[in-house]
Amino acid sequence: MVKSDFGYNSKVEGEVIVTRADAVVNWVRSNSVWPMPMGLACCAIELMAAGGSRFDISRFGMEVMRFSPRQADCMIVAGTVTYKMAEVVRRIYDQMAEPKWVVAMGACASTGGMYRSYATLQGVDNIVPVDIYISGCPPRPEALLDGMMLLQEKIRNEGGSLRRTFRGRTVETKIVS
Amino acid sequence: MDAAALTSRFPATQDLAGKDMPTYRVAGSDLLAVVSALRDEQGFDLLADLCGLELQGRPVRFGVVIHLLSTTHKEYVRLHVDAANDRVPSVSSLHPGANWHEREAFDMFGIVFEGHPDPRRILMWDAYPYHPLRKDFPLAGIEVPFPAADVAEVTGQKVEPAPMMGGPFVSHGGKLSEGEPSALDQSWTEEKPKA
Numbered sequence: 001m002v003k004s005d006f007g008y009n010s011k012v013e014g015e016v017i018v019t020r021a022d023a024v025v026n027w028v029r030s031n032s033v034w035p036m037p038m039g040l041a042c043c044a045i046e047l048m049a050a051g052g053s054r055f056d057i058s059r060f061g062m063e064v065m066r067f068s069p070r071q072a073d074c075m076i077v078a079g080t081v082t083y084k085m086a087e088v089v090r091r092i093y094d095q096m097a098e099p100k101w102v103v104a105m106g107a108c109a110s111t112g113g114m115y116r117s118y119a120t121l122q123g124v125d126n127i128v129p130v131d132i133y134i135s136g137c138p139p140r141p142e143a144l145l146d147g148m149m150l151l152q153e154k155i156r157n158e159g160g161s162l163r164r165t166f167r168g169r170t171v172e173t174k175i176v177s
Numbered sequence: 178m179d180a181a182a183l184t185s186r187f188p189a190t191q192d193l194a195g196k197d198m199p200t201y202r203v204a205g206s207d208l209l210a211v212v213s214a215l216r217d218e219q220g221f222d223l224l225a226d227l228c229g230l231e232l233q234g235r236p237v238r239f240g241v242v243i244h245l246l247s248t249t250h251k252e253y254v255r256l257h258v259d260a261a262n263d264r265v266p267s268v269s270s271l272h273p274g275a276n277w278h279e280r281e282a283f284d285m286f287g288i289v290f291e292g293h294p295d296p297r298r299i300l301m302w303d304a305y306p307y308h309p310l311r312k313d314f315p316l317a318g319i320e321v322p323f324p325a326a327d328v329a330e331v332t333g334q335k336v337e338p339a340p341m342m343g344g345p346f347v348s349h350g351g352k353l354s355e356g357e358p359s360a361l362d363q364s365w366t367e368e369k370p371k372a
């Protein structure tokens with residue numbers, strides 16, 4: 001968290017914390033990222049492991065895996081995206097409500113991985129804007145958690161609006177505060 | 178199994194002297210009769226596998242191989258069928274389990290199964306124009322439009338040939354070992370004489 005976002009002075013009566021609405025909104029968002037588990041191949045197994053007690057993704061407020069795009073904030077693309085499935089991935093992304101983020105988990109989702117073939121989309125960033133790429137085949141749950149912490153960092157530093165560019169278009173979501 | 182009953186009744190059937198199990202080449206016109214005779218008279222009641230194959234250097238380009246299992250006698254039989262004009266009769270009416278196998282053989286090789294109840298592609302999307310397991314189809318693929326037009330419009334994405342030799346994310350380091358196929362060296366896809 002950016003230090004100057006929150007001002008707390010113990011001398012001020014009534015335990016008042018001075019801050020900006022953006023910072024609070026971002027802080028709240030970053031601690032309740034509900035993932036949409038887009039488990040498409042073997043990486044999904046590690047995604048499941050990250051939800052178990054050993055790795056405990058709920059420490060970050062992310063244990064609420066939502067299989068409905070309407071209730072999810074962050075699509076974790078875990079696995080090989082074939083051209084046939086790419087259409088579905090994009091549609092589900094479109095159905096998610098803003099603000100939304102995408103994590104490409106593993107080599108396949110990031111670049112097509114070892115599948116240099118006629119059937120495989122060479123990286124999910126061809127069809128949806130990706131915020132975090134996680135390397136590995138598959139990444140260990142620790143790597144996923146590290147990626148998600150980076151995403152939290154990114155969310156906390158988003159300035160008042162969400163502005164992302166995707167293939168030359170700027171997608172912007174204003175925070176109403 | 179009773180091989181004599183099979184070959185005397187279907188004279189076009191040729192014994193291929195399979196090393197691991199009885200193997201026969203069956204004429205396409207006999208296929209349904211052979212499979213139903215094996216099922217009803219010799220107990221081959223389970224279709225274990227059905228796959229397409231491309232036969233290079235033979236007058237008939239495509240073929241189908243069927244493995245049948247007898248759950249009572251615990252034995253297999255293998256049937257080869259040549260796909261004359263890329264067509265083979267469908268055995269789905271005798272063994273419903275053949276349905277998806279035949280759809281896959283159609284999808285990957287373009288073998289048409291006559292009388293199939295649902296002759297759609299199963300792996301690639303319906304509008305895909307090629308049959309990717311054919312020998313003349315490049316591993317990297319051929320550019321075609323994206324399966325969904327509305328998604329293609331938003332993303333500008335096409336179905337593109339995948340990067341091979343020296344493309345993005347493909348290592349330039351050469352082979353790690355002799356036996357290992359790599360994207361750099363495509364010679365392993367060439368046909369080699371059998372050892």
Ligand code: SF4
Nearest residue numbers: 042043106107108138
């Ligand atoms: S990156 Fe590796 S583990 Fe993950 S989906 Fe691809 S092949 Fe499977």
